[in-house]
Structures are given as C-alpha cells and as structure tokens.
Amino acid sequence: MLSLDLSFYNWELFTNYIVKGLLFSVQLTLLATVGGILIGTFLALMRLSGRPALVYPATFYVNTMRSIPLVMVILWFFLLIPMLIGTPIGADLSATITFIAFEAAFFSEIVRAGIQSVPKGQAYAGEALGMTYGQNMRLVVLPQAFRNMIPVFMTQTIILFQDTSLVYAIGAYDLLKGFEIAGKNYGRPIETYVLAAAAYFVICFSLSKVVRYVQNRIAIIR
Amino acid sequence: MSLDLGVFCKNNLDGEVVEHCFSALFGLAHNSDPSYLDWLMKAWVWTLSVAGLSLTIALILGLLMGTLRTLPSSSALNKFLIWLSTSWVELFRNIPILVQVFIWYHVIPAFVLPLKALPSYCLVSIALGFFTSARIAEQVRAGIQALPSGQTAAATALGLTTAQSYRYVILPMALRIVIPPLTSESMNVVKNSSVAFAVSVPELTLFAMQAQEETSKGVEIYLAVTLLYALSAFAVNRIMNQIEKRSRVPGFIVSTDASLAH
Secondary structure (H helix, E strand, C coil): CCCCCCCCHHHHHHHHHHHHHHHHHHHHHHHHHHHHHHHHHHHHHHHHCHHHHHHHHHHHHHHHHHCCCHHHHHHHHHHHHHHHHHHCHHHHHHHHHHHHHHHHHHHHHHHHHHHHHHHHHHHHHHHHHCCHHHHHHHHHHHHHHHHHHHHHHHHHHHHHHHHHHHHHHHHCCCCHHHHHHHHHHHHCCHHHHHHHHHHHHHHHHHHHHHHHHHHHCCCCCC | CCHHHHHHHHHCCCCCEEECCCHHHCCCCCCCCCCCCHHHHHHHHHHHHHHHHHHHHHHHHHHHHHHHCCCCCCCCHHHHHHHHHHHHHHHHCCHHHHHHHHHHHHHHHHHHHHHHHCCHHHHHHHHHHHHHHHHHHHHHHHHHHHHHHHHHHHHHCCCCCHHHHHHHHHHHHHHCCCCHHHHHHHHHHHHHHHHHHCCCCHHHHHHHHHHHHHHHCHHHHHHHHHHHHHHHHHHHHHHHHHHHHHCCCCCCCCCCCCHHHC
C-alpha cells in the first residue's frame, strides 16, 4: 500500500511550473469565451434570420463542430492552419483559434435558445414602435436574452475551462501540462496527478457555486 | 488540392501498396501486411468498445445516483444517500475528463493493486463511465423532478412504500422523459472516448495522430477518422430514437427537454 507524500510540493514548484500553465488555461478560457460569444451571437442571428443563404451555412457550421470530438477539432486546426497560411504556428496560438471557433458553435446554441426565450410580444412591440430589425435586436431582444443567458454562459465557461486540458493533444503548456512536467521533474507523477485533479476541482466547484448564486439573483421575474 | 485515398491501401510497415486493402480483416491475403485501412477499422472497433463499455457503466451509475438524489429526506439513511449521490455528481463533473483518465490510469492502480491487471481500455472506460454518470445523474434527477408531484402523492395514498413508488410509478415515467437528454449524452460518450489516446489505447484519435505522422497524408486520415466518429454518433442517435419510439406511452405527452423542466 502506497501513501501520498505531498511534502515535495512547495512554493518554488508552484511558481516554476504551475503558474505558467494556469495563466495559459485561464487566458485560453477567457479568449474563447469572449470570441465564442461574439461569433456565436452572429451565428445565432444568421440561423434565426430566416434567409436560406444565411441559415444553411451557419447551421452546417454549428452541427459539424458539435458532431466532432474536440480532440479531433484541435488536431484538424493544428494541421490545417499551417497548410493554409504556409508557415507553422505554435501550439498556443493554434489552440486559441481552435477554441474560439469550436466554442462559437456551442455559444451560438445558447444564444439561439436565449433569443427564443424572450417572449414574442417583446419583438412585436418593438416592430410596432417602428424599429428596424437591427434596432429591435440591439435595443429590445438581445439585452433581455443575454440576461437570461448569463448563468448558462458561465456554466459553459466552466466546461470550457475543463476542456482546455485537451490541448494536451498538441502539447501546449496548460495547467495539466504544468502539473505533469512538475511531476516528472520531481519524480512524483502520482502525487501531481492528484494535485492536478484537486486544483481543477477547487476552481470548477467554486465557479459552479458562483453560477448558482448569480442564477438566483439574475432571474427576470415576469 | 486533391485527396489521395490510396494511402489507405498502403501497408503500414514499409508504405508499399498492398494487394487487398482489407487484407487482414477479411482474410483475403493471409500473408500480406495490414494496410492503413485495416488499422483504421481496428481503431474504430476500439473506439466503439471504449464508448460501449463507458456508456454501460455511466447508465447504471447515473440512473442509480440520479434516483438517490431525489429521495425524500425522511430518514438518516436517506439523508446519507442524498449526500453520497450529491457528492458523487459534484466530484465527477468538476474534474476534466482527461485528468480523470490519468487518475484512473496512473494513480488508482498504484493503490488498488488488482486494477493493475486491467488493460488500459478498461481503466479509460471506468474513467469515462464515472465522468458521464455524473451528467446522466443530473438528467435523471431533472426528469424525476419534472413529474407532477401528484404522481408521488398518489403512490403514497395507495400505500406504496418509497421503493415501490419509485419502481412502479416514478421511474417508468421519468425514464421516458430523460431519453432525449440521454441521447445527447450517449453521443457525447462516443466523442469523449477520444481521450483514450492519452493512455495509448489504439483507438481512432491515436490512429489519426500516428498515421498522420507516418504518411504525411493528414487530411485524408483525419477526414476518415472524423467521418467514422460522426457515423458512430449518428448510429447511436438512431438507436436511441428507436428506443424512444418503442417505449412511448400512447397519449402521454412529455416535455421534450427535461433539463428545462426544473
């Protein structure tokens, strides 16, 4: 029977190996969330526009992304981007582009559901006031839709933070990689995997508590 | 740019074109070396095996944990079971699947020695099964809570025990409600089985990485692998739709999205 010895774990290890990985994971999560929501909103508006030339490409994009494993999407982008632009790019940049493109599909589904959750009467009222489609979306529908969506966005961001660990497939230096390299260099792989799990758990569990709090605070009472 | 699908007929040892693409699998040429197509098909079988075993584990544990979470907190035992199932869900859904795979592959066998005898695909399936069971438990809980409370009240009024009311009243209806979200979780299991590459299970993603490196025909290899993943997920979707149709209770209309119902 083995026992866990965590005494090797000190401040030096933390600053040398973990911080760099954590920063990359957080940066990747934030960029993918912001980029994903922006592009996802456009995709959702395309799908709801009712014009076939916009609906079909957006639907195809979203369904394709949703039916491929994320690891394969990461590998595809890592293969295709250098082929298209002619020069190799690093794993970090490739991962960032991949996650923005991949998450856009998932955020677009959330935005679409959010827009559809706004009662039809709101959009009709906007039209009755003489607003254009753009004004109606910007001033009436989207503000309410986004308010409904905030808890779901946050939940998706937690999932996204967990998914960033999959950049392992192309060797980017994220939080998991930081722990793994520390474990190899200190000869303590077992303990570092446990610590990695604990770190992810603490971060994701705390964030999910925040989501629950926000969910209760933000609900629109009709 | 054109696709060079001939790569799949090449032998994966020296890159020569083999006589029969499907040599090894169909026994067409006993002595020839396996082609990339053979390797691809074997990888597909590995993916389906991991996904199938994971889904079995996930469904059993997910149904159990999801049901336990909805127990009435009437006794100390029930309170313990609720605590246990709630902790289960929080633990397994707040750790990334890849980290859980590493824990099951590197850490747990070091403490539980009999697990060392298990092949890595079993360990990956346990990891993926436990991870998915937390998500299925949430769907099952939502499905049970979506039932009108009159159902439970009626069962109690008839004198059924808690176990009986779950067995005869609540679960038969709740399980039908959760089929649509279970369909998408089942498709997720097929997709998530790709993490098995990290512990060297020779499934589709590992095939994609290795064959891409050997042949430099990345687009063709990735395209084939991606199509097989999509095909597998689609097949799971069709099977679940059939189950949903066959198990439908005539005249009983359920809200199709159990996750919105609570």
